[in-house]
Amino acid sequence: MKPIWYFVGLILLSMGAVVLASGLYRLVVPSTAQTVLQELRPDIWWGAIMILAGGIFFFTNRKPVSE
Amino acid sequence: MESIQLAFPDWLIIALYFGFVLGIGAYLKKYTKDESDFFLAGRKSTSWVSGLAFLSANLGALELLGMTGNTFQYGMYVAHFYWIGAIPAMLFLAIYMMPFYYSSRINSIPGYLKLRFDEKTRVLNAISFGVMTVLVSGINLYAMALVLHTFLGWNWDASIWVSAATVAAYVTMSGMLSAMFTEIIQFFLIWFGLFLVAVLGIIEIGGIDEVFARVPTAYSALWSTSANAADNGMLVTWSGIVLGLGFVLSFGYWTTDFLVVQRALVAKDLRAARQTPILASFFKMAVPFLVIIPGLIAYILANDPTSGFSLLQDGGVTNYDSALPLLVARYYPTGLVGLGITALLAGFMAGQAGNISAFNTVWTYDIYRSLFKKDASSAHLMWMGRVATIAGILISIVTAYWAKTFPSIMDYMQAIFSWVNAPLFATMLLGMFVRWITPNGAFWGLLAGMGSSFTLFLAVKFNWIEKSVITLSSVSSDMAANFWRAWWAWLICFGVTIAVSFVTKRKPDEELVGLVKGLTKEAATDNVPWVKTSEFYAVLSLVVLIVLNIYFW
Numbered sequence: 120m121k122p123i124w125y126f127v128g129l130i131l132l133s134m135g136a137v138v139l140a141s142g143l144y145r146l147v148v149p150s151t152a153q154t155v156l157q158e159l160r161p162d163i164w165w166g167a168i169m170i171l172a173g174g175i176f177f178f179t180n181r182k183p184v185s186e
Numbered sequence: 187m188e189s190i191q192l193a194f195p196d197w198l199i200i201a202l203y204f205g206f207v208l209g210i211g212a213y214l215k216k217y218t219k220d221e222s223d224f225f226l227a228g229r230k231s232t233s234w235v236s237g238l239a240f241l242s243a244n245l246g247a248l249e250l251l252g253m254t255g256n257t258f259q260y261g262m263y264v265a266h267f268y269w270i271g272a273i274p275a276m277l278f279l280a281i282y283m284m285p286f287y288y289s290s291r292i293n294s295i296p297g298y299l300k301l302r303f304d305e306k307t308r309v310l311n312a313i314s315f316g317v318m319t320v321l322v323s324g325i326n327l328y329a330m331a332l333v334l335h336t337f338l339g340w341n342w343d344a345s346i347w348v349s350a351a352t353v354a355a356y357v358t359m360s361g362m363l364s365a366m367f368t369e370i371i372q373f374f375l376i377w378f379g380l381f382l383v384a385v386l387g388i389i390e391i392g393g394i395d396e397v398f399a400r401v402p403t404a405y406s407a408l409w410s411t412s413a414n415a416a417d418n419g420m421l422v423t424w425s426g427i428v429l430g431l432g433f434v435l436s437f438g439y440w441t442t443d444f445l446v447v448q449r450a451l452v453a454k455d456l457r458a459a460r461q462t463p464i465l466a467s468f469f470k471m472a473v474p475f476l477v478i479i480p481g482l483i484a485y486i487l488a489n490d491p492t493s494g495f496s497l498l499q500d501g502g503v504t505n506y507d508s509a510l511p512l513l514v515a516r517y518y519p520t521g522l523v524g525l526g527i528t529a530l531l532a533g534f535m536a537g538q539a540g541n542i543s544a545f546n547t548v549w550t551y552d553i554y555r556s557l558f559k560k561d562a563s564s565a566h567l568m569w570m571g572r573v574a575t576i577a578g579i580l581i582s583i584v585t586a587y588w589a590k591t592f593p594s595i596m597d598y599m600q601a602i603f604s605w606v607n608a609p610l611f612a613t614m615l616l617g618m619f620v621r622w623i624t625p626n627g628a629f630w631g632l633l634a635g636m637g638s639s640f641t642l643f644l645a646v647k648f649n650w651i652e653k654s655v656i657t658l659s660s661v662s663s664d665m666a667a668n669f670w671r672a673w674w675a676w677l678i679c680f681g682v683t684i685a686v687s688f689v690t691k692r693k694p695d696e697e698l699v700g701l702v703k704g705l706t707k708e709a710a711t712d713n714v715p716w717v718k719t720s721e722f723y724a725v726l727s728l729v730v731l732i733v734l735n736i737y738f739w
Binding site for chain 2: 120121123126127129130131133134137138140141142145150152154155156157159161162165166169172
């Protein structure tokens, strides 16, 4: 059975990728919807942090554990 | 208010979450082979898995919304719920109670009552716990639909049925295993989904020092305003905090509520079971960064006319629970909004799964097998667990619609923990540490404690007596009444249990081996370096707790 940390990694990786991609898209095509501190691009760096954390969990827990 | 608008990336993240939890349920089904796998996840969990699930079972979305709103009202005082109102109890469970729970190989808390006392005490607790659990699950479902409807404009019926059907699907497939997996995923989603609110809020205000500089002194104090109830917004003195919250409510919940204790019982060995609440205690102490800081930020922004921030008003009454969703809407652009909403959804759904998995275990082992089918096979019990899961979800849905029709039921539910858990803690404490406590003493004490708590609640609610009679203070809030009612229920249960035990027959010592201190072999820590013992980590946790309380005195 895959350990729970594998699934944690997978979900953080996939959601982080969506957040990062959304942030990069907004960089190219600015949105009309304004949020406070949007100039800091929180979606880009937070998405990147999620991908990094998810990647660590995912790639270090690919081996199945005993049932 | 205008609903928060979701775009494609937000919907994609929400869809990913639903896909993941259903996929995990299906994946784990092939590893759920017998009743032990279904109800106790095969008793193979490490302390990290059990520890995070233990914490997450308590870290629901209702709590996140409610505690952020409470911080807006009361300031740092709310941290009492996370520090003195949790940590000492979690450490006591680990060090003193877990050896009895784990070593007796029970499947549930009522199961311990059966071994230590008798069948009637077990059934009394099983029924009250079962009723409490499905009602709380239904109220959570109602609250979730309310939040989704208010902030996102989502349809009531769709919110209730889609989330309930999803939880029913994955818990029915793989029981406790999938409940714990989704709880751990919820833990990470809540941190990644909501911690950014605190980060961006601190940046906007101008630093953490500036946050504390811009709130009233009483808002950044834990104990210095507790000598007089009128000096703090919660209208509670230090004695109410220590006796009601820190002792009875906290110990009653963390040491006897099967919803959380079940996560420790599934650990692979006694050491892992003892480490479970200790590990969870460190993360519990960090939760105020998710709720207290955003609550203070919301307070500062709401009091700054230039910020354009204000809480939602429901018919002229401030909706404090709106603080966190409104901060999410303020700071989170597309994509991140979906992540924040998913974190709240995960909190609601994992909380519901936790309640249902605890309910199906207690129903199957402590009511169904105990009263109706004593010779049930493992396969039959697993089948019954699945039936109980579906039935529990359906009762939750009915409760959610009931709450929608009569919202005042929420007031009753808020007090339900002190009806069931506060007296049970007295029963457990006496049962584990005093060998001459009798089965009849435990039964009548528990009944008297639960009855008195319920009666006191009704007496205050319908003005039969003044609130000050139970709070011993001329000024007090509903929360203060909750704390004090728990204390009196505990004391009455404690007194009646002892009194009845004096005049009724005790169990012979040989039947109490492994269940009572003095008749049980102490937990072996041989061959484990002292830095790896549970006691060492418990002391470490206690030191962090003391430092935090002194720092925010």
